[in-house]
Amino acid sequence: MASKVTFIGAGNMAGAIIGGMIESGFAPQDITATAPSDDFLAPLRERLGIRTDTDNDAAVAQSDVVVLAVKPQIMREVCEKMRDAVQARRPLIVSVAAGLPAETLEHWLGGDLPLVRCMPNTPALVGAGAAGLYANAKVDEAQRRLATELMEAVGLVEWVEEEALLDAVTAVSGSAPAYFFLMFEAMEEAGVKLGLPADTARRLAMQTALGAAKMALASDKPPAELKRNVMSPGGTTERAISHLEDAGLRRIMEEAMTACADRAGEMAEELGKR
Numbered sequence: 001m002a003s004k005v006t007f008i009g010a011g012n013m014a015g016a017i018i019g020g021m022i023e024s025g026f027a028p029q030d031i032t033a034t035a036p037s038d039d040f041l042a043p044l045r046e047r048l049g050i051r052t053d054t055d056n057d058a059a060v061a062q063s064d065v066v067v068l069a070v071k072p073q074i075m076r077e078v079c080e081k082m083r084d085a086v087q088a089r090r091p092l093i094v095s096v097a098a099g100l101p102a103e104t105l106e107h108w109l110g111g112d113l114p115l116v117r118c119m120p121n122t123p124a125l126v127g128a129g130a131a132g133l134y135a136n137a138k139v140d141e142a143q144r145r146l147a148t149e150l151m152e153a154v155g156l157v158e159w160v161e162e163e164a165l166l167d168a169v170t171a172v173s174g175s176a177p178a179y180f181f182l183m184f185e186a187m188e189e190a191g192v193k194l195g196l197p198a199d200t201a202r203r204l205a206m207q208t209a210l211g212a213a214k215m216a217l218a219s220d221k222p223p224a225e226l227k228r229n230v231m232s233p234g235g236t237t238e239r240a241i242s243h244l245e246d247a248g249l250r251r252i253m254e255e256a257m258t259a260c261a262d263r264a265g266e267m268a269e270e271l272g273k274r
């Protein structure tokens with residue numbers, strides 16, 4: 001029998017993962033999403049044909065996997081309220097919340113539970129997500145495979161053996177779609193200043209990012225070599241790349257990603273107190 005998966009929280013991230021799961025063949029009737037109000041749930045139910053519930057305990061009571069997908073700020077309250085239902089059912093718990101440590105989540109849910117912490121990203125919505133996963137010691141091989149299957153339905157899965165590395169995953173992929181969206185904004189604005197219509201600049205920039213990523217993934221050459229292949233000596237790309245290097249793009253990325261990972265650590269301190 002197929003595993004029954006419940007998403008506690010039906011927002012951006014849950015919607016992205018559920019959309020991808022259905023796209024990749026998961027049966028909608030095996031998926032449940034919860035939220036406090038049906039106003040949130042009705043569009044998902046109508047669009048995707050999944051089950052929905054405004055009662056977390058009732059949904060947990062029928063689940064093999066419970067995905068925690070509410071904001072980290074309300075996670076404690078949500079977990080503590082459904083503790084009895086979770087302990088009665090003992091499903092695999094998968095948390096997608098940034099920052100919150102596995103041990104803390106497990107404690108809020110009553111303890112002694114198999115728990116996978118996952119840091120996904122929103123391109124899961126189009127089947128092109130990237131997620132880092134960490135399992136606590138109570139997760140068995142079958143549950144590891146199940147968590148892999150769930151997240152592979154929406155993209156790439158990389159397991160990390162140390163939980164602290166999920167903060168690095170947050171910096172490299174969890175938050176990173178926003179870095180590229182910022183880049184698209186900047187490229188569009190610069191393209192317009194150079195005379196292109198905004199939508200032309202936007203489409204060209206996005207298609208180029210897609211092409212560059214596809215090409216790099218398909219190639220056995222490192223990005224540095226692919227970059228060199230675009231740079232004719234004394235040409236246009238060399239001038240642009242020199243400018244980016246001189247302006248400190250590498251340092252800026254390192255600082256931004258360190259700030260991102262540090263924030264994940266701070267959130268664990270602020271919100272993860274047991």
Ligand SMILES: NC(=O)c1ccc[n+]([C@@H]2O[C@H](COP(=O)([O-])OP(=O)(O)OC[C@H]3O[C@@H](n4cnc5c(N)ncnc54)[C@H](O)[C@@H]3O)[C@@H](O)[C@H]2O)c1
Nearest residue numbers: 008009010011012013034035069070071072096097098120
């Ligand atoms: N958005 C991202 O890019 C991203 C990426 C990786 C991880 N995450 C993590 O995913 C989680 C959800 O983020 P999001 O962006 O989807 O937030 P969101 O605000 O879009 O969704 C949260 C959902 O939780 C629901 N909710 C609130 N109280 C609830 C309750 N008591 N019971 C059930 N549901 C309840 C809300 O109705 C909403 O549907 C966060 O923990 C975040 O750290 C988000």
